[in-house]
Amino acid sequence: MPVIEVNGLTKTYGDRTVVDGVSFSVEEGEIFGILGPNGAGKTTTVECVEGLRTPDAGTVRVAGLDPVADHGRVTLLLGAQLQESELQAKITVREALELYSAFHPRPADWRPLAERLGLTERLGTRFAKLSGGQKQRLFIALALVGDPRVVVLDELTTGLDPRARRDTWQLIEDVRDSGVTVLLVTHFMEEAQRLCDRIAVVDRGRVTALDTPAGLIGRAAASTAVSFTPSRPLDDGELAALPGVGSVARKGGRVQLTGTDETVDELLSLLARRRVVAGGLRVVDATLDDAFLDLTAPTADTTDTTDTADTADRKEA
Numbered sequence: 001m002p003v004i005e006v007n008g009l010t011k012t013y014g015d016r017t018v019v020d021g022v023s024f025s026v027e028e029g030e031i032f033g034i035l036g037p038n039g040a041g042k043t044t045t046v047e048c049v050e051g052l053r054t055p056d057a058g059t060v061r062v063a064g065l066d067p068v069a070d071h072g073r074v075t076l077l078l079g080a081q082l083q084e085s086e087l088q089a090k091i092t093v094r095e096a097l098e099l100y101s102a103f104h105p106r107p108a109d110w111r112p113l114a115e116r117l118g119l120t121e122r123l124g125t126r127f128a129k130l131s132g133g134q135k136q137r138l139f140i141a142l143a144l145v146g147d148p149r150v151v152v153l154d155e156l157t158t159g160l161d162p163r164a165r166r167d168t169w170q171l172i173e174d175v176r177d178s179g180v181t182v183l184l185v186t187h188f189m190e191e192a193q194r195l196c197d198r199i200a201v202v203d204r205g206r207v208t209a210l211d212t213p214a215g216l217i218g219r220a221a222a223s224t225a226v227s228f229t230p231s232r233p234l235d236d237g238e239l240a241a242l243p244g245v246g247s248v249a250r251k252g253g254r255v256q257l258t259g260t261d262e263t264v265d266e267l268l269s270l271l272a273r274r275r276v277v278a279g280g281l282r283v284v285d286a287t288l289d290d291a292f293l294d295l296t297a298p299t300a301d302t303t304d305t306t307d308t309a310d311t312a313d314r315k316e317a
C-alpha cells in the first residue's frame, strides 16, 4: 500500500485554482520529488498532505488516514519541514529539540541528529542568533526528531552553502535507508536528480509528468546535442532525415544537431559512409534541466496574490 495517496486534489484561492486535479502516490521507502516553477502549487499540495490546508476536492491519505480529519494521528507519523518557519526568538537549539521531542511518544535521540546536522556547537544558541543555514538545519532536525514514518521537506537546502547542501543530501539518503519515506519539494535539478526515486513535475497546478529522473530526461524533446565541423560539405536534408532528430542548424561552419542516442549512432555511420571527418566533435547529454524546460510552460506563474481568508485554515505548525 502506498504511504501517501493523493487523488484529484484541487485547491482554489478565491477564484484561482492553484492545484488542479493533482494525483500521485508515494511508496514506502521512496524519495518522491515534487518539482515545478514558482507558484506551480507545490507547497499548497504538500500542505494538504500535512493536513495544514483543507482540499476543495479530491482525497489525500497518509498511511490510510485523512490528514485533516485525523490530524492528530497523522502528525505522529509525519514530520514536516515547512518552507517558511519561525520559532520563538529566545528559544535555544537544545530547548527546541527537547520541546519537539516531548511532542512525540517515541522520539528519536536528538543528539546524534544534531551532530549529523552540525548543530552540536550551537545547542546553546538562541534561534534569533542562528544563521539562515543553521535555522534550516534546525528545522530539518525538528522534522526528524519524532522518528517519523514519512517526512515532508519543502525546499530543504535553500540557503545552504554547497558543502552543507551535500551533507544534507547524504543525511536524507541515510534517513531513507533507515526506512523513512521522503516527500521532497525542490527547485534544484541536481538535488532532484541525485535524491529522488521518482519525480512529479507540477506546472500551473497540474502534474505534467511523473517518472524517474532518468525517465524524465529521456522524455526531453532532444536528449542529446551534437556539434562538429565537417571536413567536407554535408547535406542538411540528409541530417534532418536521421532517425529521432530534433533540430539541425549551422553556426560558423559547425553543424549543430539535437536528437536521441539513435540519431548519434546513425550520424556516425552517415559520416563514415560519406568519408566526412567530424572536427571538434562534441556530444552532450540532456539534463533534468532540459526535461524541466520541456515539461513546464515558458512563463511560470509567479504572480503574487493577496492572501485570502483561506490562510485561516492553515493550522499552527
Ligand SMILES: Nc1ncnc2c1ncn2[C@@H]1O[C@H](COP(=O)(O)OP(=O)(O)OP(=O)(O)O)[C@@H](O)[C@H]1O
Residues within 6 Å of the ligand: 013, 018, 036, 037, 038, 039, 040, 041, 042, 043, 044, 045, 301, 302, 303, 304, 305, 306, 307, 308, 310, 311
Ligand atoms: N493563502 C493564499 N491565498 C491566496 N493565494 C495563495 C495563498 N497561498 C498561495 N497562494 C498562491 O497560490 C499559488 C501556488 O502557491 P504555492 O506556494 O503552492 O506554489 P509553489 O509551487 O510552492 O511556489 P514556490 O516554488 O514559489 O514556493 C501562487 O500563485 C500563490 O501566490
